[in-house]
Amino acid sequence: MAEKTGHQYAVLFIDLDSFKAINDSLGHNVGDQFLQHVAIDLAALLQANDLLARLGGDEFAIILDDLQNVSQAIDICERIQAQLSLPLRINHYELVLGASIGITLNKNRQTDPEAVLRDADIAMYAAKRAGKRCYAIFNAEMQTQASERLTLEADLYHALSRKEFCLHYQPIFSMVDQTLVGLEALVRWNHPRRGLLFSGDFIQIAEETGLIHDLGLWVFKAACEQIQVWLKQFPELFSSNPLLMHVNLSAIQLNRPDLIEKIKAILATAQLPAGILKLELTESSILEDMSQTQYILNELTELGIQLCIDDFGTGYSALSRLHQMPISTLKIDRSFTSNMGNDSGVEELIQTIIMLAQNLGMTTVAEGIETSAQGETLLAMGCEYGQGYFWSKPVDADTIADRFLGQPSLLPAPQGTDTVWLKTRFLPPYTNDMTSI
Known part of the structure; x- marks a missing residue:
C-alpha cells in the first residue's frame, strides 16, 4: 500500500x-469453506492490478488501483454486494450472507497504511450501523464520531x-x-x-x-422497585385491574445463560403481585435460536411475566411461529402510525396486524400516537391500547x-363496570399544558 502514492486509489474494508x-x-x-468461496468470488470481481487480502476472521481488504473517480469504487462495492447476496450451497446447506463495506479514497491525503485501513474500518462500521448489506465512504465526520463513540463506551463502563x-415512563392507555x-x-x-x-x-x-x-438487569430491578414505591402510594392501582409495567429485553440478554435465575432473584426480593410485569422483545430476538428462545419464553411466563413483541412487522417475520409462542401482545411500530393518512398500504398493514392478534387471542398496542385522527382511526380498526405524545412523552416517576x-378519572374502572366507547371524540385525558414535560 505504501507504494501506491502519487495517484488515486481506494481501500475497501469488507466484513x-x-x-x-x-x-x-x-x-x-x-x-471455512464459506470463506474460501467468498475469497474466490471477490477475486473474480477485481482487475489484475487490484489487491485482495484476508485480514482475519470474516474480514477482507481490497486495494483498488488507479481509480479515475469514486463511482468506480462504488460500482465494485455494488457488484460485491450483488455477488454475496447469491445463495451458496455448502454440504447441503444453502447459505446467504451480505457484507458491510467501508470505502476510503486516497489522493495523497493519507499515506500511512495503518491509518488508511483504520479509516476504511471506521466507514465499514458506519455501513453496519446503517443496517448491514450497505457500503459507506469515509469522511472526517466519521473519525470524529468514532472518537466520540470510543469516549462514550469508556464512560458507559x-x-x-x-x-x-434512571428510568422514565411512558403511559399506555386504553383506546x-x-x-x-x-x-x-x-x-x-x-x-x-x-x-x-x-x-x-x-x-x-x-x-x-x-x-x-x-444494564438490562438494572432496568428490570429498578422498574420492580418503582412498582413497590407506587404500591405503597397508590395500592388501588394494582388490585382489581392492575397496571402493567412494560420492560424492554434485548436480544443479547436472551443469550445470557443465567437470565432466568437473575430474574427469579429480583422477583423474589420485590414480592410483586402476579401478572403486572410485561417484557417487550423484538421479532429478531425471538428468531435467533427458536428452540432456546421458546424455552426461555416459557420459563418467563411460568414466573407470571407477560410477553410482548415490540415493533412488530418492521423487518423480520415471526408469523410462522407466532402461534407457538406464549405472546400476549403485539406492538405496532411508530413508523406505521406516523404514516397513517399518507399511505393506504400502511393502514392495511396495521389492520392486518390487529386482525392477526385478535385471531391469536392477543392484544395490540399502537406506538407513536400524536394526533386525535390517528387515535380515532386505530380505535376504529380495533386496536385496544396506545401510547405516544398525544398523551405524554416519557417522563420521570414523580411526574x-x-x-x-x-x-382517579384516568384509572380503570373496577372489573364488571361498563365502559364508554368513545365513538365521536378522541381527547387527551387532561388539558393542562404539555410543554413542560
Whole structure:
C-alpha cells in the first residue's frame, strides 16, 4: 500500500454480516469453506492490478488501483454486494450472507497504511450501523464520531457504578375509554458532560460490548422497585385491574445463560403481585435460536411475566411461529402510525396486524400516537391500547405519580363496570399544558 502514492486509489474494508451464526450453528468447517468461496468470488470481481487480502476472521481488504473517480469504487462495492447476496450451497446447506463495506479514497491525503485501513474500518462500521448489506465512504465526520463513540463506551463502563442511569415512563392507555392501563419503562443516562441521553444514544454500544446484560438487569430491578414505591402510594392501582409495567429485553440478554435465575432473584426480593410485569422483545430476538428462545419464553411466563413483541412487522417475520409462542401482545411500530393518512398500504398493514392478534387471542398496542385522527382511526380498526405524545412523552416517576397515578378519572374502572366507547371524540385525558414535560 505504501507504494501506491502519487495517484488515486481506494481501500475497501469488507466484513461479512452475521458470519458468526454460521460457525456457531454449522461448525467451523462449513464456515471455512464459506470463506474460501467468498475469497474466490471477490477475486473474480477485481482487475489484475487490484489487491485482495484476508485480514482475519470474516474480514477482507481490497486495494483498488488507479481509480479515475469514486463511482468506480462504488460500482465494485455494488457488484460485491450483488455477488454475496447469491445463495451458496455448502454440504447441503444453502447459505446467504451480505457484507458491510467501508470505502476510503486516497489522493495523497493519507499515506500511512495503518491509518488508511483504520479509516476504511471506521466507514465499514458506519455501513453496519446503517443496517448491514450497505457500503459507506469515509469522511472526517466519521473519525470524529468514532472518537466520540470510543469516549462514550469508556464512560458507559462506569455509568452503572456511578448511578448515572434512571428510568422514565411512558403511559399506555386504553383506546376504548382512555384510562391508564400500563407504563413502559425506558432507560435514560444522566451523562456528566452530555446531559440526559436517550437509549438510542447508547444501547447499541451496550449490546456490542456486553454491558447490556448488567444494564438490562438494572432496568428490570429498578422498574420492580418503582412498582413497590407506587404500591405503597397508590395500592388501588394494582388490585382489581392492575397496571402493567412494560420492560424492554434485548436480544443479547436472551443469550445470557443465567437470565432466568437473575430474574427469579429480583422477583423474589420485590414480592410483586402476579401478572403486572410485561417484557417487550423484538421479532429478531425471538428468531435467533427458536428452540432456546421458546424455552426461555416459557420459563418467563411460568414466573407470571407477560410477553410482548415490540415493533412488530418492521423487518423480520415471526408469523410462522407466532402461534407457538406464549405472546400476549403485539406492538405496532411508530413508523406505521406516523404514516397513517399518507399511505393506504400502511393502514392495511396495521389492520392486518390487529386482525392477526385478535385471531391469536392477543392484544395490540399502537406506538407513536400524536394526533386525535390517528387515535380515532386505530380505535376504529380495533386496536385496544396506545401510547405516544398525544398523551405524554416519557417522563420521570414523580411526574407519572402527579399527572397520572394521582388522577382517579384516568384509572380503570373496577372489573364488571361498563365502559364508554368513545365513538365521536378522541381527547387527551387532561388539558393542562404539555410543554413542560
